[in-house]
Amino acid sequence: MSPSHQTNEDSLRERLRYLEEALESNAYAMDVLGATTAIFGDTNRNRSPEQIVQGTLESVHRLLTTRDMAIYILDSDSSFNLFHHENPDPAHHDLADTIEELIEEGTFSWALHQNHPVCLPARLDGESVLLHVIATRTRIRGMFAARLAPQELQRHEITLSTLTMVLFNAAYALESAELFQIMDRRQKALQRITERQSRELLHHMSHDSLTNLPNRMLFGDRLAQALDRHAGGPSHVALMLLDLDNFKRLNDSLGHRAGDELIRKVAKDLGDLLERARDRNGQPFRATLSRLGGDEFGILVEDIESLEGVVRLVTDIVRTTAVERHILDHPVVTSASCGIAVFPYDGDQPDHLLSHADAAMNEAKQRGRNGFRFYTQDLHSRTYRHFQLENELGRAIAEDQLVLHYQPKVELGSGRIIGGEALIRWQHPKLGLLPPSHFIEIAEDMTLIEEIGEWVLRQVCRDLKALKIRPDDLPRIAVNVSARQLRQPELAQRFFAITEQEGIPADRIELELTETTIMDDPQGAARMFQALRSVGILLAVDDFGSGNASLMQLKQLPADTLKIDRSFIRDLEQGESNVNLVRAIVLMARTLGLELIAEGVETQRQADILQELDCQHAQGFLFSHPVPFADWRALLRKGTITPA
Amino acid sequence: MTLDDFIAEESALCSFSGSYNTIFSCLNDPGANVATITEAVELDPTIAAKTLKLANSSLYGFPEPIETLHRAVSIIGLQQIRQIVMSTVVIEHFRGLPVIGVDMESFWRHSLAVGALARSIARFRREGNIERLYLYGLTHDLGRLLMFLQLAERTEEVIGIRERDGTLLFEAETAFLGFDHASIGGALMDAWGMPPAHVEAIRYHHAPNDARAFPTETAIVHVADSIANALRLGSSGERFVPPVDPDAFERIGLEMPLYDEITSHARQQLDQMITILLD
Numbered sequence: 006m007s008p009s010h011q012t013n014e015d016s017l018r019e020r021l022r023y024l025e026e027a028l029e030s031n032a033y034a035m036d037v038l039g040a041t042t043a044i045f046g047d048t049n050r051n052r053s054p055e056q057i058v059q060g061t062l063e064s065v066h067r068l069l070t071t072r073d074m075a076i077y078i079l080d081s082d083s084s085f086n087l088f089h090h091e092n093p094d095p096a097h098h099d100l101a102d103t104i105e106e107l108i109e110e111g112t113f114s115w116a117l118h119q120n121h122p123v124c125l126p127a128r129l130d131g132e133s134v135l136l137h138v139i140a141t142r143t144r145i146r147g148m149f150a151a152r153l154a155p156q157e158l159q160r161h162e163i164t165l166s167t168l169t170m171v172l173f174n175a176a177y178a179l180e181s182a183e184l185f186q187i188m189d190r191r192q193k194a195l196q197r198i199t200e201r202q203s204r205e206l207l208h209h210m211s212h213d214s215l216t217n218l219p220n221r222m223l224f225g226d227r228l229a230q231a232l233d234r235h236a237g238g239p240s241h242v243a244l245m246l247l248d249l250d251n252f253k254r255l256n257d258s259l260g261h262r263a264g265d266e267l268i269r270k271v272a273k274d275l276g277d278l279l280e281r282a283r284d285r286n287g288q289p290f291r292a293t294l295s296r297l298g299g300d301e302f303g304i305l306v307e308d309i310e311s312l313e314g315v316v317r318l319v320t321d322i323v324r325t326t327a328v329e330r331h332i333l334d335h336p337v338v339t340s341a342s343c344g345i346a347v348f349p350y351d352g353d354q355p356d357h358l359l360s361h362a363d364a365a366m367n368e369a370k371q372r373g374r375n376g377f378r379f380y381t382q383d384l385h386s387r388t389y390r391h392f393q394l395e396n397e398l399g400r401a402i403a404e405d406q407l408v409l410h411y412q413p414k415v416e417l418g419s420g421r422i423i424g425g426e427a428l429i430r431w432q433h434p435k436l437g438l439l440p441p442s443h444f445i446e447i448a449e450d451m452t453l454i455e456e457i458g459e460w461v462l463r464q465v466c467r468d469l470k471a472l473k474i475r476p477d478d479l480p481r482i483a484v485n486v487s488a489r490q491l492r493q494p495e496l497a498q499r500f501f502a503i504t505e506q507e508g509i510p511a512d513r514i515e516l517e518l519t520e521t522t523i524m525d526d527p528q529g530a531a532r533m534f535q536a537l538r539s540v541g542i543l544l545a546v547d548d549f550g551s552g553n554a555s556l557m558q559l560k561q562l563p564a565d566t567l568k569i570d571r572s573f574i575r576d577l578e579q580g581e582s583n584v585n586l587v588r589a590i591v592l593m594a595r596t597l598g599l600e601l602i603a604e605g606v607e608t609q610r611q612a613d614i615l616q617e618l619d620c621q622h623a624q625g626f627l628f629s630h631p632v633p634f635a636d637w638r639a640l641l642r643k644g645t646i647t648p649a
Numbered sequence: 650m651t652l653d654d655f656i657a658e659e660s661a662l663c664s665f666s667g668s669y670n671t672i673f674s675c676l677n678d679p680g681a682n683v684a685t686i687t688e689a690v691e692l693d694p695t696i697a698a699k700t701l702k703l704a705n706s707s708l709y710g711f712p713e714p715i716e717t718l719h720r721a722v723s724i725i726g727l728q729q730i731r732q733i734v735m736s737t738v739v740i741e742h743f744r745g746l747p748v749i750g751v752d753m754e755s756f757w758r759h760s761l762a763v764g765a766l767a768r769s770i771a772r773f774r775r776e777g778n779i780e781r782l783y784l785y786g787l788t789h790d791l792g793r794l795l796m797f798l799q800l801a802e803r804t805e806e807v808i809g810i811r812e813r814d815g816t817l818l819f820e821a822e823t824a825f826l827g828f829d830h831a832s833i834g835g836a837l838m839d840a841w842g843m844p845p846a847h848v849e850a851i852r853y854h855h856a857p858n859d860a861r862a863f864p865t866e867t868a869i870v871h872v873a874d875s876i877a878n879a880l881r882l883g884s885s886g887e888r889f890v891p892p893v894d895p896d897a898f899e900r901i902g903l904e905m906p907l908y909d910e911i912t913s914h915a916r917q918q919l920d921q922m923i924t925i926l927l928d
Contacts, residue, residue, distance in 0.1 A: 111712035124723035142775045
């Protein structure tokens with residue numbers, strides 16, 4: 006019972022043709038729709054709105070022949086923005102302008118609520134503007150707009166339905182892209198939160214909740230790291246354990262709250278102190294303060310160069326801790342006992358250091374509390390002594406512990422004193438008088454040698470001045486210079502400046518360098534000799550014969566004096582060959598026009614042989630040991646020395 | 650009587666003639682475009698005038714007056730205009746028929762109300778083509794009109810059953826005939842060559858769970874029918890409100906509070922539609 010009763014063949018044929026066409030366009034529409042899967046914003050690749058809009062427009066192109074098309078996207082402020090414009094043509098009547106007009110008229114907002122394509126007559130030559138909302142079931146996402154030629158309006162319905170579906174897909178794609186974005190943001194936020202919480206958790210795990218200081222776990226970790234860092238290095242690590250005295254009694258009498266408050270206050274004071282503290286060079290200490298538990302604190306100090314600094318620091322710590330504090334309105338006096346272990350002397354494992362520091366702390370407690378103890382008490386330990394001397398040497402100059410002794414140089418025949426050698430001594434407060442062999446090496450390691458060298462020269466000048474003799478009659482004083490000093494580029498100028506300042510003629514000073522030192526760097530030595538020579542300072546080659554200077558090199562050195570090495574003198578009495586050796590040296594010195602002096606002369610026999618060999622000057626125990634300044638002055642007044 | 654008797658017996662009722670027929674075939678032709686549909690509608694001045702009035706009504710809320718049918722077709726959209734024209738044709742076709750047992754005015758008010766409500770529900774669901782649901786709603790009880798026309802005086806017996814048993818009318822129909830007006834309406838839509846969704850929505854609007862292929866459309870008509878009955882927006886002979894099937898309500902997917910808006914939206918349009926279509 007069809008509405009149409011036409012049954013003739015033509016109309017059937019017509020119908021058949023129509024159906025075939027419809028089938029074809031349906032198939033085409035299915036094809037276009039199938040391709041819209043590409044616009045789904047569900048993979049990383051196609052998740053951007055640009056990609057989605059591009060894909061949408063490609064699909065629309067296959068459906069409609071438009072003169073121009075544009076996509077408007079609803080932004081987060083709910084306003085429509087032109088997102089993509091296919092063929093902008095500002096010269097011609099522009100689609101965007103038309104849309105602006107439609108927005109003003111209200112047609113645009115009307116079209117937003119029509120879930121189908123809307124064809125509006127455009128202002129121009131019969132063309133139409135097609136609007137189609139881009140919306141999901143729940144949200145408007147944007148608007149599709151196109152300019153159509155008049156004939157394009159006569160579209161088959163299937164085309165427009167397909168357009169609806171394409172744009173519906175586009176809306177879902179945009180929505181899914183946005184949801185992915187939101188999800189992504191959420192995930193990132195979640196990640197941030199997780200990270201922050203893990204950090205906090207880690208902090209909680211590694212810090213003491215009462216003082217917010219590193220706890221035992223973190224402290225152990227830092228200690229192990231510090232030991233790793235300093236293994237084999239020149240500087241040291243000090244581990245201090247600090248225990249409050251009588252803390253338990255405070256806890257018992259005022260309660261745990263008071264105990265907690267005391268711990269907090271002590272922790273703050275210690276933290277402030279460590280922040281303020283400076284080492285000898287004015288650098289802050291690299292220190293880690295930790296609460297190990299109960300009333301026990303740990304302090305890790307790295308990059309320590311001198312024990313003296315540690316002593317000062319720990320003294321400060323003990324003093325700072327032992328003050329009166331007001332805890333819950335009660336005056337509380339606490340003191341602390343501190344034990345110190347030093348890496349590497351007291352162990353190279355964290356556990357050893359900790360237990361040794363603990364032992365030292367217990368000892369400090371037993372010795373009456375409020376004090377500190379080092380673990381290492383073995384002063385015979387060489388490295389420890391070295392370390393300690395190092396610290397003390399730093400203070401030695403300032404505290405006037407260095408002294409000069411003088412050993413006279415005499416003329417063999419007459420016994421007349423022709424000059425002397427200044428020899429440094431360290432009047433150590435505990436160890437007594439130390440010869441240079443005990444500390445010069447340390448001084449060179451610590452770079453104190455320059456300072457000491459200048460001190461020696463200045464002291465020599467002052468001593469000379471103290472003799473109160475006419476400058477012309479002043480004895481010539483030899484000063485030893487080490488290899489390290491030789492490398493100082495300004496040495497000649499600085500030394501000259503000192504003699505000038507002290508008012509001593511430069512030629513009263515003779516610098517002694519060992520042959521070995523010279524031969525280690527002949528060019529450097531030659532340059533330095535030249536420079537010293539030019540300011541008038543005299544030069545001597547010390548320990549001559551012990552090195553292996555060639556005649557050629559010797560000739561090039563602007564030296565004034567050769568000092569025959571004591572080993573030759575010692576062997577003089579042992580046989581003719583040794584005598585001949587010294588004779589050759591004497592001959593050579595004469596040939597080169599150098600003065601000659603024998604050192605280490607201990608017997609009269611040696612003095613006699615030397616005199617026979619025409620070596621007229623000598624120095625040694627036979628005449629005098631090195632003597633303090635007062636004795637030296639007395640000798641000079643006397644003028645001659647007769648061997649005992 | 651069998652179902653076929655109702656459809657076949659009086660073909661004049663079930664088929665259109667003259668310009669209605671031309672318009673109807675054109676509307677059913679999926680290849681139709683703006684021009685052909687405009688031409689067809691213009692064949693009948695009444696239909697054309699009513700269509701234009703509807704297009705200009707607040708149902709479509711177009712900000713400017715739409716002066717030509719051609720424009721109305723392109724603005725309202727090809728798909729949507731079909732259902733509007735079709736509903737106009739259906740109303741015009743059945744209005745003049747003598748039916749016993751039902752007040753024609755009230756019947757069409759009810760049908761328009763269900764149409765407006767179904768359309769409104771579809772709108773809130775952001776359906777693509779909401780006029781489709783309007784047509785389903787409008788035609789949901791055509792089967793009853795056909796039934797009463799055929800039964801003539803025997804209609805009283807059906808009403809009698811309703812009165813005696815205090816049941817819903819469609820249950821009385823089944824008791825009397827073995828099938829109800831929904832089945833007749835479905836068969837009529839089928840005979841008119843309407844799409845399967847339309848047929849199913851009408852056939853099962855009292856048993857929405859039996860709709861296999863288009864349960865959502867069926868559910869919308871079902872719920873709209875109950876709302877229209879509850880609000881007493883006209884009547885097609887029901888005394889009581891047919892209960893809403895919870896599954897159908899669930900299927901529509903709109904929350905209960907939204908129905909206040911849906912209803913008030915539909916009521917606003919209903920008055921205009923009545924004025925335009927039933928005057």
